[in-house]
Amino acid sequence: MQWILQQFEDTEKLAQALDRLDIPYTWHKVVPFVGDLQPEPVIENKDAVVLFGSYTLWRYAQREDLSPGVFKIRPFVHEEPWHPYLLNGADALFLSLRDIPNLLPKEDRQWFMRPVDDSKEEPGKVRRAADIVALAERVLALDEEEIPRGSLRHDTELMLTPPAHILKEWRIWIVNDVIRTFSLYKEGARVVYRPEIDQDAADFAEQMVRLNPRYARAYVMDICRTETGLKMLETNCINAAGFYAADLLKLADAIHHINGYKP
Numbered sequence: 001m002q003w004i005l006q007q008f009e010d011t012e013k014l015a016q017a018l019d020r021l022d023i024p025y026t027w028h029k030v031v032p033f034v035g036d037l038q039p040e041p042v043i044e045n046k047d048a049v050v051l052f053g054s055y056t057l058w059r060y061a062q063r064e065d066l067s068p069g070v071f072k073i074r075p076f077v078h079e080e081p082w083h084p085y086l087l088n089g090a091d092a093l094f095l096s097l098r099d100i101p102n103l104l105p106k107e108d109r110q111w112f113m114r115p116v117d118d119s120k121e122e123p124g125k126v127r128r129a130a131d132i133v134a135l136a137e138r139v140l141a142l143d144e145e146e147i148p149r150g151s152l153r154h155d156t157e158l159m160l161t162p163p164a165h166i167l168k169e170w171r172i173w174i175v176n177d178v179i180r181t182f183s184l185y186k187e188g189a190r191v192v193y194r195p196e197i198d199q200d201a202a203d204f205a206e207q208m209v210r211l212n213p214r215y216a217r218a219y220v221m222d223i224c225r226t227e228t229g230l231k232m233l234e235t236n237c238i239n240a241a242g243f244y245a246a247d248l249l250k251l252a253d254a255i256h257h258i259n260g261y262k263p
Contacts (some may be wrong), residue, residue, distance in 0.1 A: 174220070
């Protein structure tokens with residue numbers, strides 16, 4: 001597998017793991033809004049290339065027909081096997097950005113908002129309804145031709161859910177339907193990165209993977225403990241998700257040997 005890395009703090013950690021595994025890699029910058037890489041990588045085999053860095057790398061991988069390239073995933077909210085386990089899944093609103101000014105009342109009510117697609121257009125976070133409407137109005141005031149790639153657009157579908165009281169949050173890394181590593185990343189309101197997981201949470205994560213086999217060749221799943229039990233938060237693109245306290249030796253080794261898996 002040929003590894004192409006965009007330089008970030010997290011990918012520098014990944015590079016250290018690749019060094020320990022004696023796996024070569026190259027560093028590249030991404031040209032904003034265009035998606036070209038500098039320097040241009042010399043691709044040895046288009047069917048054995050993986051890219052890690054910002055989510056926009058998928059454009060280069062798709063244009064150059066690289067495999068696995070960037071592991072794109074389907075919107076997790078559309079995956080029926082997971083519906084009963086989603087945090088506030090039954091209470092979610094799904095609105096396109098252009099519909100928000102008319103359908104979301106301007107008020108102080110809090111919503112957790114994120115794009116449905118795993119596009120990184122806007123980070124998921126809790127906002128006041130009035131602030132969400134104001135954000136939508138700012139975007140809608142622009143002609144679509146003015147909006148940069150990778151930004152919220154008029155037709156971006158958003159998911160809004162009532163905020164929940166979360167006690168712990170974990171990130172799980174899955175390759176070929178096997179959990180390879182995990183990390184605690186939040187405890188109450190505190191951000192903490194520790195390579196640990198409660199046993200019942202590990203069992204819950206295994207159950208989620210079994211319920212939806214071959215969802216993607218490789219992906220990240222976030223789960224949480226709430227006052228009413230364990231829930232699934234979301235999935236993310238493994239190529240652009242923070243590593244927290246993951247065991248990068250295990251993760252890099254699994255991805256390096258992913259060839260041959262047929263989704």
